[in-house]
Amino acid sequence: MKSEDIAAKPVVGQHVVAPRQNQHQPDKAAGLDIAIVVPTYNESQNVRKVISVLSAVLTPLRFEIIFVDDNSPDRTADIVRDLASEYPQVRCLQRVGRRGLSSAAIEGMLATTAPVVALIDGDLQHDETALPKMLDILYSEGVDMVVGSRYAEGGGFGDWSQNRRRLSELATRLSKRMTGVELTDPMSGFFLIRSNCLRERVGDLTGVGYKILLDILSAPGGKIALREVPYEFREREAGESKLDNKVILEFIELLLARTIGRWIPTKFIMFAMVGALGIVVHMVVLTLLFRSGFVSFAAGQAIATVVAMTTNFFVNNVFTYFDRQLRGWQLLPGWATFCAASAVGAVANLGIAVYLFETMDTVWFLSALGGVIVGSAWNYAVTALYTWKTG
Template identity: 50%
Template sequence: MPERTPPTLDQRPPELAVIVPTYNEAEAVAEVARRVASVLEGLDWELIFVDDDSPDGTAERARELARLDPRIRVIQRIGRRGLSSACIEGMLSTTAPYLAVMDGDLQHDEALLPHMLQAIRDEDLDIVVGSRYVAGGDLGDWSARRQGMSRLATWIGRTLIRAELSDPMSGFFIVRASVIHGCVRRLSGVGFKLLLDILSASKTPLRLRELPFRFRPRRTGQSKLDTTVLWEYLLMLIQKLVGPMIPLRFIAFSLIGAFGVLVHLSVLWPILHLLGEDAFLVGQATATLVAMTSNFFLNNLLTYRDLRLRGRQLLWGWLSFVLACSLGALANVGIADYLFRAGHSGWVLSALAGILVGAVWNYAVTAVYTWRRPANPI
């Protein structure tokens, strides 16, 4: 635990703010603070822990540190979650002209921070990135599978940015606050890859440099990498391609809806195969209910991860979702039939118009009535 530093009236504002997003990192925050204080000795800095209401008491542990050292601050977020959005909140909460982002699990090498700060300041750069892929960098003890996934995601990410960068997926970097203030309204704030978000949101190419670091093994806690990380990365890429006018949740809702069509057909086909075409009505009703149920649970798991329904809320959520989607199906058929019979368009455009109206209806109504209140994250 860092030694107590009494506040003084002549204490200078920070030159560097280190933003550390946390979730269930209670065992690591004291060591993170100790290491940051050690490597930034002689500089004006502040350390901002942004915690997504960790059930292990991470925020309270960080507040204990802040009571001893006024350079440490804590933001505890209630009812929302996400590494990128947490970093953005931390960045907007400070007056420091330089903003560093690093993980709270001790896998990033904090000793690189003063070198990154010196480079961005002395070389008049916009971003300095801690890179695992330049000479001297290393992925550490990652498995071959994880390394392959990282390299594939990196290759895809580089197609979105206008910069020669070997590691756009890095979560360890320093950026000028003016860059964030200039592009913050174009950031998606989704997922774990804020650097890629910043680079793709900037209207002008950014001056950057990469410094090598070795990704260290995790010492405490559990990895946050799971299938939802890959899902959020996919959503961010899609939004960067289609533009910010379409809400990210609607994109996710629509993708799951498209998967629901496959579920529907996979249920309907064997029923017709076994019982014959006379069972079409029964098969269609069964397949529709199964597809709606599949869509509900996938949306609850992915699209509305931060508002996830649990326990008894699931039953009400499922009922409201099925009701809303049933009305959406009627709107779909009605609009498509009207346009086709009126001769305004062919059957393909009529069907697509019906699908679009139904999708918008389902998304809007379920957003209000199904996932209307934040749930306590676990």
Template identity: 45%
Template sequence: MSLSVIVPCYNERANIAPMVAALDAALKGLEWEVVFVDDDSPDGTAQQARALAAKDRRVRCIRRVGRRGLSSAVIEGALSSSADYVAVIDGDMQHDETRLPAMLQAVAGGADLAIGSRHVEGGDATGLASPMRVKLSDAGIRLAQLLAKAPVHDPMSGFFLLRRSLFEQLASRLTGQGFKILLDLMLASPRRLAIVEVPYKFRPRAAGESKLDALVLVQFAGLLIDKILRGTVPLRFISFALVGGFGVLVNVVILELARHGGLSFGKAQTLGTIVAMIANFQLNNQLTYRAQRLKGPRAWRGLVIFLLVCGLGAVANIGIARALYAENESGLLASAAGAAIGVVWNYAVSATLVWRVR
């Protein structure tokens, strides 16, 4: 049996050598390789991996430029493999690599998928450390269990193993968005998978810093929505529309505060609209287009273009709403149609001009 261990990483230079040493100790007697998929880390993660690869042919590195995201990194790494089995493990050394032989044995014995689980007997999640990380993880687990096609205690795990042939079958069905590739795999399968959960103890992070934040949970919620809609609406459009809904709330709050502060309705509405558009830009930059996030001067340029795009979208929104209202005098229908056209316009033009892939 041959095994490819896929390690998605970003700014994990300090963990590369310890990871290879740990895998060497845990997988003795097995034919294995490790594939580090690095999203162009500024700390030299890829260079460190390549330095080890020059001495050890079991080490490979894929450096991705202009692309970012754990799920897409896992997909790219797994599809680069020719091994019988692929395993996914985080690059932060918090997963217990010594459980890989047991996971491999479970899949070789007939299971479709072996999951390293913190929430079955013998497992431990104390390595999450901060209360916020615990709350984020618990909330994600509850959401995932509502949709999972099989009863799984730890659907948020990033530590799992399966046959490469099964991954190949499911690859075209994956969204490739966000951080939770395991749930994506389970929901992508047209049949119920036979799953074995192997307990492990989640370790405290020894080096680097956690990538888990509230935006990861929002991306995760977007993945669930995408699966509910069966991919009929692009995930990015869903995210963009949700951010737009938040912008409406910001607009209303600023409008009311400004009016209580003595501004006229017209000035208050203008202020609220500008603040809402800035908030929308920031959220879309951090969430919807996280993989193409704009920084520095490019972020300022993007903000200016976004404001212009949304300004034109607002004009279109108002014009269409007025025209429809003149036809049928249904204010609610006219307003909804105008808003829908405005969202589609803002999404299409922003993707082309603001966050276009270079």
């Protein structure tokens, strides 16, 4: 690459943080200029074209293309390996027994010795023709990262439906506000980064979910000097989207991890949110049964407790533990251990609250709060270990 050419080029996008000094030259010692990481899950129909378009735009450079495939049932990994005989720059990292776009991206980016690594989707939605320009900007501006942005002037979302567009805008606003990341498109999955910058912060990444860029930029360890370049998001070439409810829950988990999760485990926060819902369920059921005169207070309280525990179990199963959801027959022992743990938790709650109130002379609401916190922590710890077996 000729730096005199790139220095003359206009910078596209937004200047977020001051660039590093003395970072204007590619690493001469490295054998490669750039590695392109392509996470794939069931992209067998797209990989040939991905390789061919990437090779066409990158050819003057020394590059490798690393596919990180999570053992796709459509045998994407086998097809990638076959294509490597035509394209020697192709590598295949096949992960077995694991899923996840962010973690695949991280492992792919760590697998190369190239000084710069780019991330691009395997369904041809990202504009690969922007890559040489992005690499030019990285060196000419001396920044650590160049991000493709759909929100920057000149970028766009192609044929996205109104609903998907609105959801993306909401998630973008939420993530900017919660993490303080200053970027027009923190949800972008298309960027390039200096490998050493990634390696410096890899220990602080959560690796959760789809939003690897947000994960990197919200990690502790100082701001990253970056530029944004606009690009137009394209239609998926072939195959199916992997976006589902799980992606939304993983996004919530990442945002929690980067905010309140610095002090309290994210799963505990989600568990406590469900616990608060359980109190509402309990009170509604008790009101309906007791106030309407159907049953005695004791019977109403007992029924409300069982209903609230059962609701909490099912909501925790799809919300807090969406990533290790119990299904089919597993639900029965899951429900039983959850109820048993909650019963002991209730006794602990009562014991602590009464002890604080009567023996320690604590104000009534602090005594009650103490009981609730100890009971919830117990419920969380025991159900994590026995119901959802996270130990």
